[in-house]
Amino acid sequence: MARYIIQRLGYMLMTLFLIASFSFFLMKLLPGSPLKMEEKLSDAQLEILYEKYGLNDPVPIQYLRYIGNLLQGDLGVSFQLSNQPVTDILLSRIPVSAHLGLQALIVGTIIGMLLGIVAAIRNNSWMDYSANIISVVGISIPSFIFAGLLQYYVGVKLGLLPIAFWGTFPQTIMPTIALAIFPLAISARFMRTELIEVMGSDYIVTARAKGVTKAAILFKHGLRNALIPLVTVLGPMAVSLMTGTLVIEQIFSIPGIGEQFVTSVMTDDFSIIMGTTLFFAFFFILVILIIDILYGIIDPRIRLAGGKE
Amino acid sequence: MDKEKLNKDLFVPANRKEDTSEEIRRPSLSYWQDAWIRLRKNKGAIFGIIVLFMIAVLSFAGPHINKYGLDDQDLGLSKMPPRVQGLENIDWLRLNGTKSADLTAATVEEAQEKALARFTQTDFEYITFDVKNEGNGQEDSARVIAYFYIYDAKAVDEYFWFGTDTLGRDLFTRVWYGTQISMLIAFIAAIIDMVIGVAYGGISAYYGGRVDNVMQRIIEILVGIPNLVIVILMIMILDPGIISIIIALTITGWVGMARIVRGQVLKLKNQEFVLASRTLGSSNTRILAKHLIPNTLGMIIINTMFTIPSAIFFEAFLSFIGLGLQPPEASLGTLINDGFKSLQINPHIMIFPAIVMSLIMIGFNILADGLRDALDPKMRE
Numbered sequence: 001m002a003r004y005i006i007q008r009l010g011y012m013l014m015t016l017f018l019i020a021s022f023s024f025f026l027m028k029l030l031p032g033s034p035l036k037m038e039e040k041l042s043d044a045q046l047e048i049l050y051e052k053y054g055l056n057d058p059v060p061i062q063y064l065r066y067i068g069n070l071l072q073g074d075l076g077v078s079f080q081l082s083n084q085p086v087t088d089i090l091l092s093r094i095p096v097s098a099h100l101g102l103q104a105l106i107v108g109t110i111i112g113m114l115l116g117i118v119a120a121i122r123n124n125s126w127m128d129y130s131a132n133i134i135s136v137v138g139i140s141i142p143s144f145i146f147a148g149l150l151q152y153y154v155g156v157k158l159g160l161l162p163i164a165f166w167g168t169f170p171q172t173i174m175p176t177i178a179l180a181i182f183p184l185a186i187s188a189r190f191m192r193t194e195l196i197e198v199m200g201s202d203y204i205v206t207a208r209a210k211g212v213t214k215a216a217i218l219f220k221h222g223l224r225n226a227l228i229p230l231v232t233v234l235g236p237m238a239v240s241l242m243t244g245t246l247v248i249e250q251i252f253s254i255p256g257i258g259e260q261f262v263t264s265v266m267t268d269d270f271s272i273i274m275g276t277t278l279f280f281a282f283f284f285i286l287v288i289l290i291i292d293i294l295y296g297i298i299d300p301r302i303r304l305a306g307g308k309e
Numbered sequence: 310m311d312k313e314k315l316n317k318d319l320f321v322p323a324n325r326k327e328d329t330s331e332e333i334r335r336p337s338l339s340y341w342q343d344a345w346i347r348l349r350k351n352k353g354a355i356f357g358i359i360v361l362f363m364i365a366v367l368s369f370a371g372p373h374i375n376k377y378g379l380d381d382q383d384l385g386l387s388k389m390p391p392r393v394q395g396l397e398n399i400d401w402l403r404l405n406g407t408k409s410a411d412l413t414a415a416t417v418e419e420a421q422e423k424a425l426a427r428f429t430q431t432d433f434e435y436i437t438f439d440v441k442n443e444g445n446g447q448e449d450s451a452r453v454i455a456y457f458y459i460y461d462a463k464a465v466d467e468y469f470w471f472g473t474d475t476l477g478r479d480l481f482t483r484v485w486y487g488t489q490i491s492m493l494i495a496f497i498a499a500i501i502d503m504v505i506g507v508a509y510g511g512i513s514a515y516y517g518g519r520v521d522n523v524m525q526r527i528i529e530i531l532v533g534i535p536n537l538v539i540v541i542l543m544i545m546i547l548d549p550g551i552i553s554i555i556i557a558l559t560i561t562g563w564v565g566m567a568r569i570v571r572g573q574v575l576k577l578k579n580q581e582f583v584l585a586s587r588t589l590g591s592s593n594t595r596i597l598a599k600h601l602i603p604n605t606l607g608m609i610i611i612n613t614m615f616t617i618p619s620a621i622f623f624e625a626f627l628s629f630i631g632l633g634l635q636p637p638e639a640s641l642g643t644l645i646n647d648g649f650k651s652l653q654i655n656p657h658i659m660i661f662p663a664i665v666m667s668l669i670m671i672g673f674n675i676l677a678d679g680l681r682d683a684l685d686p687k688m689r690e
Contacts, residue, residue, distance in 0.1 A: 015533035026542045136353075136678075140670035142622050144629050145645065145663045152652050157411070243537055247629055251649075262630050265541060273545075277538045285533040 005293065012285045019281045020274070024066055027270035028059055034079035034268045053079075066274075075278075076271035080264070086275040090257065094279070096166060097249070097256035101241045103176045108183030109237075113230075115184070116191025121218065123196060131188055138185025143240070144247040147178035151251065164253040175252045182240040186233050194226035231294045238287040242280060344607070347683040354679025360672040364488060364665065371485025375470070379486050380637045383477040385463070388655045391472040391480075392460055406460040406468075408655075413449040424455035435461050471661040475651060480644075484662050487639040488669070494551060494640070495620035498558040503613050505559070506566025507605075511597055513567070514574035525571075528564055536561050540623060544632045551634065554627060558620055566612050573605040607684035614677035618670050625666060641666040 041049070050056045054065065069076065075086035112135075119131035154174060155163035162171045198204065199222050207217050245258030253259070257276060264272040338346070348354050372379060392406030410427050414420035417440055424436055435458040442452040460466075471480035513524040540557040547553030577583065578601060586596055602609075621641070627633045628642025629649070636643070641662050648659025 011529050012533065015530045018530060019534055019538075022539075023542055026546055029546050031546075136671060136675055137667075140618065140674045141667045142625060142670070144626070144649075145667060148645075148649055148652060148659060148663070152656055156653050239535070239537070242535060243626060246537070247626065250630065261541075265545060266631065268545075273542070277542065280535050280538045281533065284535040288533060 001296065004296070005289075008289055008292065012289065015285055016278065016281060020067065020070060020278055021063070023274045023277045024063055025059075027274060028062075030268055030270060034270065053077075070278075075275040078264075078269055078272050080267050080269045080272075086271050089260065089272060090275055090279060093255060093257045093260050096254060097245050097258060100166075100172065100175055100179065100249070100254065100256060101245060103172060104179035104244070105183055105237065105241065107176055108180030109187045111180070112184035112187030113191045115188040117195060117218075117223070119188065119192040120195035120199065128192075131192065135185040135189040135192075138181045139189070141181075143178050143181060143244045144251060146181055147175070147248050147251045150174050150178055166252070166254040166256075171252075175248050175254060178248050178251075179241065179244045182244070183237050186236060186240075187230065190230055190233050191226065194229050195222055198222050198226045228298050231291055231298060234287060234291050234294075238284065242284065340607075344680075344683040348679055351679040351682060353675040354683075357672040357674075357676035357679065360668055361676065364669055364672070365492070368485045368488035368492065371488075372482045375468075375479065375481060377469075377479030377482050379478070379482055379639070381478060383473075385477065386465065386469075386473055387475055387477040388651070388658070389459060389463075389465070389469050389473040389477075390655070391470060391657050391661075392468050393470050394468055406458070408457045408459055410455045410457070411452070412455060413452045415447065415449070415451060417443060417451045417453055420451050420453045421455070424453070424457070427455070428457040428459075430457070435459070472655075472657040474644075474647060474658050475655075480658065480661055483639050483644060484641075484665055487641045487644045487662060488665055490551065490634070490638065490640040491621050491624055491642065491666070492669070494554055494558070494624050495617045498555050498562060498620040499613050499616040501555070501559040502563040502566055502616055503609060505563035506612075507570050507602060507609060509563065510567035510570030510572075511574050511602060514571040515578055515593070515597055515601065521571075528567060531561055531564050532568075534561055537623075537626075540627065541630075541632060544627060549632065549635050551638070554624055554633065557627075558623055562616065562620070566609070566616070569608055569612055570605055573608050574601050577601055577604055611677060611681045611684055614673065614680055618673040618677070621666070621669060621673075641669075 047056075054062060057065075066076070073087065075090070077083045077085055078089060115131045115134065119128040122128055151163050151174065154160050161174050162168070163174075165171055199218075204217060204221055207221050212221075242258075245256055246262055247258070248254070249256040249259035250262050257279065260272065261276040261280075263269075264276065390406055390408050408428065410424060412420040412423045412427070414423055417438075421436075421438060424430075424438070425432075428436065430436060437456045437458075439454040439456070440451075441454060442450065469479055469481065471484055474480055474483065509524065513521045513528075539561055543557035543560060544553060547556065583596060583600055586600055591599070624633065624640060625642030625645060628640055629646045631646070633642050633646070634640050644662035645659055645666065648655075648657075648662060652659050
């Protein structure tokens with residue numbers, strides 16, 4: 001196990017290094033420059049600025065300097081936000097996104113699991129069918145369409161909830177719902193399939209024959225075993241949360257990391273772009289690692305060592 | 310003895326009959342026939358096929374059904390609400406070419422004055438009101454819903470089925486044209502993913518050993534890269550356009566397919582029929598192309614069917630954050646993005662492309678689910 005985790009951490013570092021280099025060279029190929037977005041600067045002024053940020057050095061030197069700074073945890077400074085260090089910007093924005101993401105994840109999985117349980121124990125009833133329809137619709141329709149419709153109908157037409165910004169609890173409701181749809185749908189579907197399968201297995205019949213109450217069968221025997229494979233959907237959920245933050249923070253003007261990333265893409269602010277890219281990659285790799293380790297803990301039949309199938 | 314009285318003629322040789330108890334009474338079905346039978350029983354999948362078929366037909370026919378071109382601008386006719394012949398008399402559908410506004414003020418009269426300003430009119434000739442609350446003189450106590458007959462006001466006798474956008478272009482034409490582009494991008498990206506993924510996974514699993522080891526290490530590194538971020542970075546470098554979106558989508562998109570194909574080929578390659586073929590002198594290429602790949606075709610199709618909606622989603626997503634196609638090109642994503650900017654006053658500009666896109670996504674997803682149930686051998690009874 002320890003050896004496996006170390007091996008995986010090695011791959012993680014390699015992937016991160018690769019992404020750091022890849023994003024660096026891509027940003028060097030960028031046609032625009034963040035300095036040209038500001039008010040018109042004369043060539044001489046541009047020259048001074050390029051010199052100041054070391055952008056006149058040969059690319060390999062810049063690359064080595066970037067990697068060197070990276071190893072010391074320095075991600076450079078932003079060009080748009082008056083020389084603020086990228087690390088500070090990221091640290092101020094990550095909590096907002098984490099709050100939104102966790103809230104959506106918790107709301108989504110809990111409601112989704114309840115929906116899946118209901119659908120499984122009332123298999124082939126109208127409840128099952130409606131739960132099915134909800135999960136197909138939730139998986140299919142992109143979160144930004146949901147967010148747009150919510151904002152228009154609930155926020156503008158009915159005026160029930162604030163349509164933008166972040167801070168008070170009511171402001172978090174609509175973005176949370178929009179972001180929670182996918183986790184809700186996918187966990188409902190998964191819960192249903194797994195629970196139906198588990199409830200048909202022999203040990204459930206045994207428990208019933210022994211006279212265990214229905215509730216105890218469902219919660220103690222059924223649910224516990226059906227929860228295990230739910231780990232598999234963590235990956236798609238993480239991806240959907242990442243994609244979701246990019247658009248939903250944009251739609252609801254939430255000062256999170258996704259909104260910052262999109263703004264920086266628009267202004268060619270490459271130091272923030274590289275920093276955010278690394279952060280997203282780190283988050284993603286971490287989720288994959290956690291999923292793989294959880295697999296091994298939950299189901300010992302999956303051999304971890306050696307990584308062979 | 311009585312026996313001897315029996316006439317020999319009574320004895321007739323029995324008809325030789327073949328034993329029928331083991332006869333196969335039903336025609337033997339190939340894998341694909343069997344899958345088709347199971348797919349047909351799946352109502353959801355059939356619904357998906359019908360929806361996708363209709364959308365496909367409309368996306369090709371749609372831009373030519375009416376007389377408006379993709380890029381026919383008429384700023385005088387911008388943001389016209391939808392109006393459809395025959396459906397314009399059904400009130401709740403709201404396809405009668407009116408704009409509505411929900412207005413509140415101290416009194417009904419003030420609210421009605423607000424309607425004039427909202428619709429930039431000087432008199433009430435083309436505006437009708439539905440008074441929801443008379444109000445009592447306090448602020449925002451009176452509420453009226455104003456309906457503005459913009460087609461009559463502009464004396465337009467045309468029918469824009471989905472309305473027009475901010476530049477006065479017919480949305481019906483643009484939505485179906487955009488559907489074509491979105492589907493084109495998704496299909497090409499899915500096919501490229503499939504080709505690279507199958508080749509990579511197949512080679513990696515079949516040759517095994519050191520080749521497999523190296524190829525798998527590469528995959529393990531690539532898997533950690535979040536698709537989305539790389540797609541965005543690639544788009545920033547490339548000129549925005551259909552080809553660059555396809556390149557960006559496929560650059561890491563094939564990894565999933567490669568892993569699935571590798572798993573399948575690993576399972577198959579030591580089975581007897583492969584050994585038999587090899588004993589008969591088949592070349593590696595032949596074994597891969599004739600035996601291993603066809604036997605993984607089911608999984609390949611299922612995976613491709615899931616790739617298509619996710620490619621459509623990514624394209625729309627890129628367009629939504631402003632990295633998609635540039636005008637006058639249109640895709641469902643750019644149309645939704647345009648509509649989003651004026652959602653509050655002219656919701657129709659976003660709602661029609663959003664509905665079409667949602668239908669496509671739902672269609673592909675339930676069809677893919679149905680195909681998985683039909684093609685996955687584990688589901689066979």
